Amino acid sequence: MSALTKIGTFLLNDGTRIPRTAWGTGTALYKQDVTNVTALAIKNGLTHLDGAQVYANEDSLGAGIANSGVPRESLYIVTKLAALPAGQTVRETLVESLKKLRVDYVDLFLIHSPTQHRGGSDGKKTLQGVWKALEEAKADGLAKSIGVSNFMVQDLEDLLETATVVPSVNQIEFHAYLLDATRELVEYHKKKGIIIESYGGLTPLFRKTGGPVDAALQKIKTTYAGDSATDGQILIKWLHAKGIVAVTTTSKESRMKEILATETLPELTAEEVKAIDEAGSGQHHRTFWTNVLP
Numbered sequence: 001m002s003a004l005t006k007i008g009t010f011l012l013n014d015g016t017r018i019p020r021t022a023w024g025t026g027t028a029l030y031k032q033d034v035t036n037v038t039a040l041a042i043k044n045g046l047t048h049l050d051g052a053q054v055y056a057n058e059d060s061l062g063a064g065i066a067n068s069g070v071p072r073e074s075l076y077i078v079t080k081l082a083a084l085p086a087g088q089t090v091r092e093t094l095v096e097s098l099k100k101l102r103v104d105y106v107d108l109f110l111i112h113s114p115t116q117h118r119g120g121s122d123g124k125k126t127l128q129g130v131w132k133a134l135e136e137a138k139a140d141g142l143a144k145s146i147g148v149s150n151f152m153v154q155d156l157e158d159l160l161e162t163a164t165v166v167p168s169v170n171q172i173e174f175h176a177y178l179l180d181a182t183r184e185l186v187e188y189h190k191k192k193g194i195i196i197e198s199y200g201g202l203t204p205l206f207r208k209t210g211g212p213v214d215a216a217l218q219k220i221k222t223t224y225a226g227d228s229a230t231d232g233q234i235l236i237k238w239l240h241a242k243g244i245v246a247v248t249t250t251s252k253e254s255r256m257k258e259i260l261a262t263e264t265l266p267e268l269t270a271e272e273v274k275a276i277d278e279a280g281s282g283q284h285h286r287t288f289w290t291n292v293l294p
């Protein structure tokens with residue numbers, strides 16, 4: 001496997017393309033200096049970098065990007081809007097992020113969570129105003145694409161009432177043990193042309209072990225054309241088969257190679273995808289944002 005292997009892409013509703021696997025600087029890397037690990041990820045071909053203002057490591061992400069020596073246009077850089085500090089505009093926080101990231105634009109700018117932008121006497125209007133600011137950032141070229149994260153159907157409906165740009169993506173916790181909880185949301189995305197980005201996609205492997213997906217994975221391994229694929233690779237292929245971007249992370253070079261190698265594995269068959277769907281259905285496990293999401 002060469003780091004020159006290119007990650008496949010999905011077409012977004014604004015005509016741009018998004019690499020279907022991302023390496024993130026949240027969770028385990030939250031508030032860490034990610035300079036070296038970012039350069040390592042890029043060296044290993046993971047060029048879609050999922051950052052966020054709230055991860056408090058955008059400056060070291062920027063340093064890692066600079067140290068990698070890889071041209072800006074070969075990377076896909078994402079950041080997410082945190083709760084707005086008093087007196088600051090969305091644009092000002094984005095400009096600050098760009099400075100830390102040492103780039104002129106991000107490829108994708110997301111509202112991290114709707115709950116952080118529903119303040120004031122009319123929460124819906126506040127959220128709509130924040131989206132308008134993202135639309136302006138896109139129009140001004142500070143972000144090539146714009147989207148949201150952790151939005152439920154009602155949040156999207158509120159936003160779309162006044163939006164002139166439909167979000168390109170919604171980044172949500174998505175894995176086999178959230179199929180029931182996200183069914184309506186997934187359908188809504190299809191109707192509106194919004195791509196799902198999944199975080200927490202490897203949950204069945206280590207956050208909720210001993211569930212029915214374990215046996216489904218073992219069975220798939222007896223039929224799957226990709227010899228010696230790992231459980232993690234099969235779960236990423238399962239997301240890709242659904243047209244979902246896999247946002248994962250690791251600090252280990254061996255796992256970076258494993259993630260990139262997913263690109264050259266054969267697709268899962270419809271039966272193999274269905275086996276994981278059936279194993280996960282009827283189960284429920286959420287790790288993130290449990291205070292606000294069902």
Ligand SMILES: NC(=O)c1ccc[n+]([C@@H]2O[C@H](COP(=O)([O-])OP(=O)(O)OC[C@H]3O[C@@H](n4cnc5c(N)ncnc54)[C@H](OP(=O)(O)O)[C@@H]3O)[C@@H](O)[C@H]2O)c1
Nearest residue numbers: 024025026027050149199200201202206247248249250251
């Ligand atoms: N929008 C949001 O609200 C939100 C929320 C959460 C996350 N995110 C984004 O999504 C990214 C990925 O998040 P995630 O942590 O949820 O991703 P994940 O893909 O579910 O898990 C990645 C973690 O799994 C570990 N791992 C991988 N394979 C494993 C295995 N076979 N056995 C045990 N552990 C294994 C890795 O540890 P090692 O380092 O040891 O390999 C890594 O810490 C974050 O960095 C962030 O960018 C966004």
